[in-house]
Amino acid sequence: MTVLFTARNIAIGALLAFLALLPVYAAATGQFFPLTLFTRIVILALAATSLNLILGYGGMVSFGHAAYLGVGGYVVGILAKEGVTSGFAQWPAALAVSGIFALAVGALCLRTRGVYFIMITLAFAQMIYYVAVGLDRYGGDDGLTIYRRSQFAGVIDLSGKVQFYYLCLALLLAAIWLVWRLVNSRFGMVIQGARSNDRRMRAIGFPTFRYRLAGFVVAGMMCGLAGALLANHTDFISPASMHWTRSGDLIVMIVLGGMGSLFGPLIGAVTLLMLEEGLSRVTEYWQIIVGPLLLFIVVHAHGGIDGILASLRRG
Amino acid sequence: MRDEVILLVEQCLNGLQFGLLLFLLAAGLTLVFGIMNLVNLAHGSFYMLGAYFAATFAPLTGSFVLGAALALAATLVVGMAVELIAIRKLYGRDHLDHVLGTFGLILFFNELVRLVWGPGGMNLPLPPYLGTSIEIFTDVHYPVYRIAIIAVALVVALLLYLAVMRTRVGMLIRAGASNREMVGALGINIQLLYTLVFGVGAALAGLAGLIQAPILTAQIGMGENILIVALVVIIIGGIGSIRGAFIAAIFVGLVDTVGRAFLPELFRLAMTPAAASALAPALSSMLIYVLMAVVLVLRPQGLFPVDGK
Numbered sequence: 001m002t003v004l005f006t007a008r009n010i011a012i013g014a015l016l017a018f019l020a021l022l023p024v025y026a027a028a029t030g031q032f033f034p035l036t037l038f039t040r041i042v043i044l045a046l047a048a049t050s051l052n053l054i055l056g057y058g059g060m061v062s063f064g065h066a067a068y069l070g071v072g073g074y075v076v077g078i079l080a081k082e083g084v085t086s087g088f089a090q091w092p093a094a095l096a097v098s099g100i101f102a103l104a105v106g107a108l109c110l111r112t113r114g115v116y117f118i119m120i121t122l123a124f125a126q127m128i129y130y131v132a133v134g135l136d137r138y139g140g141d142d143g144l145t146i147y148r149r150s151q152f153a154g155v156i157d158l159s160g161k162v163q164f165y166y167l168c169l170a171l172l173l174a175a176i177w178l179v180w181r182l183v184n185s186r187f188g189m190v191i192q193g194a195r196s197n198d199r200r201m202r203a204i205g206f207p208t209f210r211y212r213l214a215g216f217v218v219a220g221m222m223c224g225l226a227g228a229l230l231a232n233h234t235d236f237i238s239p240a241s242m243h244w245t246r247s248g249d250l251i252v253m254i255v256l257g258g259m260g261s262l263f264g265p266l267i268g269a270v271t272l273l274m275l276e277e278g279l280s281r282v283t284e285y286w287q288i289i290v291g292p293l294l295l296f297i298v299v300h301a302h303g304g305i306d307g308i309l310a311s312l313r314r315g
Numbered sequence: 316m317r318d319e320v321i322l323l324v325e326q327c328l329n330g331l332q333f334g335l336l337l338f339l340l341a342a343g344l345t346l347v348f349g350i351m352n353l354v355n356l357a358h359g360s361f362y363m364l365g366a367y368f369a370a371t372f373a374p375l376t377g378s379f380v381l382g383a384a385l386a387l388a389a390t391l392v393v394g395m396a397v398e399l400i401a402i403r404k405l406y407g408r409d410h411l412d413h414v415l416g417t418f419g420l421i422l423f424f425n426e427l428v429r430l431v432w433g434p435g436g437m438n439l440p441l442p443p444y445l446g447t448s449i450e451i452f453t454d455v456h457y458p459v460y461r462i463a464i465i466a467v468a469l470v471v472a473l474l475l476y477l478a479v480m481r482t483r484v485g486m487l488i489r490a491g492a493s494n495r496e497m498v499g500a501l502g503i504n505i506q507l508l509y510t511l512v513f514g515v516g517a518a519l520a521g522l523a524g525l526i527q528a529p530i531l532t533a534q535i536g537m538g539e540n541i542l543i544v545a546l547v548v549i550i551i552g553g554i555g556s557i558r559g560a561f562i563a564a565i566f567v568g569l570v571d572t573v574g575r576a577f578l579p580e581l582f583r584l585a586m587t588p589a590a591a592s593a594l595a596p597a598l599s600s601m602l603i604y605v606l607m608a609v610v611l612v613l614r615p616q617g618l619f620p621v622d623g624k
Contacts, residue, residue, distance in 0.1 A: 055411075061410065061411050061414065063414060108608050108611055108612065111611060111612075111615050112611065112615050114410055115348070115354050115410045115554065116550060116554065116615070116616075118354065118410055118411075118414055119354075119546045119547075119549075119550055120550060120607070120611065122543060122546065123543060123546060123547050123550070123604055123607060124604060124608075126540075126543045126604070127600075127601050127604035130597070130600035130601065131597045131598075131600065131601060133597075133600070134596040134597030134598075134600055135597060136593060136596070137593060244539070244543065245539075248414075248415075248418045251411070251414070251415060251418075252415065252418070255411070255415055285426050285429065285430050286426075287422040287423070287425065287426040288422075288423055288426040288427060288430065290419070290422055291419040291420060291421070291422035291423030291424075291426065292419060292423055293419070294415060294416070294418065294419030294422070295401055295416045295419040295420065295423075298405070298408075298412045298415045298416040298419070299404045299405070299412075299416070
């Protein structure tokens with residue numbers, strides 16, 4: 001029998017209620033900074049959720065996931081610069097290009113295992129980073145300003161802060177729902193089985209490579225969407241958005257929140273970015289605290305925040 | 316025609332020098348992975364520390380060589396301290412934990428350097444006897460310092476080879492790489508061995524960093540981009556193999572340097588100058604990754620895989 005009011009469910013419910021009501025608070029007080037901050041958090045949570053599909057459930061430690069943030073963002077930015085501002089064209093293109101990139105990278109990386117996989121995903125992300133640096137027409141190292149956000153004529157106006165925030169939140173929840181459906185489907189079972197014992201899965205007749213590659217592509221496309229959102233949010237795209245430390249941040253969010261947990265990436269994204277925001281007000285050198293803290297969490301707190309919540313008794 | 320040949324020779328020398336530098340970094344990485352089965356992303360931090368230490372000690376002592384020696388000793392000590400305090404807790408954990416823990420170390424070291432030395436970079440001026448160039452052909456000059464780098468790195472590579480293959484400690488290191496429990500059971504202090512290996516790896520990275528400091532300046536985060544290239548090197552060479560790292564490092568150094576120099580020319584033969592100058596910079600930085608992809612397709616375990624891993 002499942003208990004509805006566990007500490008974990010209450011915490012997640014409270015977080016979702018907070019996220020849903022935040023624009024009301026912003027409108028009432030006229031303070032829009034928290035809304036801008038949380039738009040960013042929600043977008044990065046979407047990216048982390050996509051990574052969680054392959055890392056948390058599939059055991060594929062991709063250290064190059066920020067590349068898809070950049071690819072999605074650059075598709076929006078490049079199309080906007082070339083005069084295509086319709087979101088109906090930009091967003092499917094962002095999804096398609098990040099999907100194709102994920103297919104190419106995944107087909108190569110999934111031939112390897114373990115530490116090779118980590119390093120190779122990192123290397124390919126670095127490659128696409130340098131390609132962006134070399135794109136002189138699109139700003140090179142300095143990045144590309146997006147003068148007009150994606151246009152969805154008559155459907156939604158992305159320049160409205162509240163509308164854009166709710167769109168991001170809705171897409172995040174849709175992504176979490178999709179991951180939930182995928183993970184509990186036959187497809188998801190195969191991926192999780194391949195994480196535990198790939199050889200056995202193949203022995204009973206599953207072509208696990210194809211399943212894992214499909215998961216890799218789905219995750220890449222979801223992250224490409226997050227990249228399109230991020231480019232619209234900041235009105236800017238630069239190679240820095242896919243710097244390898246960003247990929248590290250995404251993994252940190254997942255581990256902090258709880259690997260292989262549906263809401264873990266969201267919890268981790270909120271925690272990490274609030275921690276950064278809070279510490280950066282205390283000291284300019286906040287990373288000197290975050291670094292060792294990260295090491296401490298790795299050594300002592302497996303399962304992340306969601307794991308701690310789940311282990312608490314009802315109440 | 317003569318100009319092209321000279322350019323090619325110069326670029327090959329530059330490539331060799333870059334490759335040897337990569338080897339100094341990759342050797343430590345691959346040793347630590349081969350023996351402790353640990354992925355150390357913070358290896359680039361020792362590269363950065365080596366550069367900063369040298370840029371601090373050289374003016375203090377008034378001698379470039381003495382400053383470099385002190386910087387090497389300092390990175391060795393820092394490396395061993397990091398192993399004792401932090402890395403030791405990560406042995407036996409999965410690779411994700413290594414990646415995250417050492418990612419935390421990178422953040423820490425970058426911020427520490429900013430706190431101690433400030434956000435601006437530091438210069439390490441060359442002494443006059445290293446700052447000149449010599450004539451390698453008639454009317455062709457090449458910097459003495461770059462030749463010195465090649466010589467030093469080759470000597471270090473040779474010493475490393477002799478240390479691993481011909482000494483007792485080297486024998487223990489090789490034994491530890493193939494069966495650490497057995498080495499421990501035979502009464503060898505394996506913990507001490509690990510600390511030593513990690514420290515030497517750090518010092519090699521520090522050497523690469525201080526060598527590079529006079530050419531580029533010492534900067535925060537300078538170790539990170541080159542670390543990823545060093546990762547490409549050990550993937551191509553086969554993780555855990557020093558011989559593989561050496562050959563792959565020189566290969567990658569040559570391909571990268573020569574590619575950057577000649578790819579734009581090559582492109583101009585096939586397409587319009589405008590298209591070539593737009594594409595060439597982006598594509599020439601892709602070269603080594605394409606090389607890696609090709610190696611992976613042909614030999615997923617690298618060119619010189621280590622048995623039993």
